Amino acid sequence: MVRDRRRLLAWLLAGLVLAFVLALYDADRAGVSEPPSAGPCPDSALQCPGGGPRPGPGPTPTPSPSADPSADPSASGGPSPSAATAAPSPGTGTAPAGGPCSSPGACGFPDARTTGPRIALERHDTGNMSVKTDGMVIKGWDIRGSLDVYANDVTVIDSRITSANWWGINLRPGFSGLRVLHTTITAVPGKGPDNGGVDYAVSNMGGSSIEVGWCDISVFGNALSMGQGDLHDNYVHDIVPFRNQGGEWQHTDAVISGGGNKGRLTIRHNTLLNPVPVHQGASAAIGLFADTGTVSSVVVDGNWLAGGAYALYGGGPGATGIQVTDNVFSAEYHPNAGAYGLVAAWNAGGAGNVWRGNRTADGRPVVPEPSP
Secondary structure: OHHHHHHHHHHHHHHHHHHHHHHHHHHHHHHOOOOOOOOOOOOOOOEOOOOOEOOOOOOOOOOOOOOOOOOOHHHOOOOOHHHOOOOOOOOOOOOOOOOOOOOOHHHOOOOOOOOOOOOOOEEEEEEEEEEOOOOOEEEOEEEEEEEEEOOOOOEEEOOEEEEOOOEEEEEOOOOOOOEEEOOEEEEOOOOEOEOEEOOEEEEEOOOOOOEEEOOEEEEOOEEEEOOOEEEEOOEEEEEOOOEOOOOOEOOEEEEEEOOOOOOOEEEEOOEEEEOOOHHHOEEEEEEEOOOOOOOEEEEEEOOEEEEEOEEEEEOOOOOEEEEEEOOEEOOOOOOEOEOOEEEEOOOOOOOOOEEEOOEEOOOOEOOOOOOO
16 A cells, blocks of 8 residues: 555656646747748848848868869869859849948948858869850859850859959850859959959950859959949959050059940949059049940949049940939048049930939039030
């Protein structure tokens, strides 16, 4: 009888302990909400679904063979094309409304924190490498060299290029679909072929639009050079002046277009800085020049612009379809954004030309002077 009573008390005690543990578990669940379920974080996103920041760099990517400059570039190892994911659409590019804006990063414009690769990189001493494989994806590469693209639908993402060539990345005529995302593109001053200088970080010689987004670009004299493309969320800075092989100072621009383009050029939500002095060749933060034909079909929306002889050259006589909206002109290098002024060569009477919502960093509206 005594043994049965002890056994009953033991079972009752065990039941009380179990009930107490279950009560604590339920209370804990009631006080902490579970995160909403979300899909995987896409390669092209600055933030993961739900608004949280992306995780920091992960482990070093699985090694892939470095390119042999003497071998056929199409045989070079690299990530599978399936590694690329579609980039989200760029933002509206709308500049902060109203009053003063102290710096690009403080006011929501791209800077070093929001551009460049988001993962650990593996060194690839490619030299001046030709890419000849359609759909090739280069991801996680720390490239010592340059890329000359003779292929369609090539993607360079989450990488770094340090060039001593004329360019960092060049799309050749007859090819299309190049995308350069979350990549740092720079060069070694004094080591380039143009009397020690380098000319183009990204050059589009192809016949269609390319995309350059969330890139950190420096040193190159004409950083982004193209008549058509989608340039968004990039940080162009620290352009380095140099004399060309003829002994003349090379003109420098954060973005340059020579006109005669058949497609649209969209320049949206970039930080475009040209700190080069005018006597050393500075042209513009954005230079739309009719060098090879009439300038047409260009959107310049929601950018931070500073430096150059003028911060913006607007295309000149005959330019049409030029929309310049909601840009901020900064005095960080010159009181009037450019050494000679804010804007030049604006064709106010051109068909489809729009000037709206542009202002200085301290909040004053920017109105172009009439063209002579």
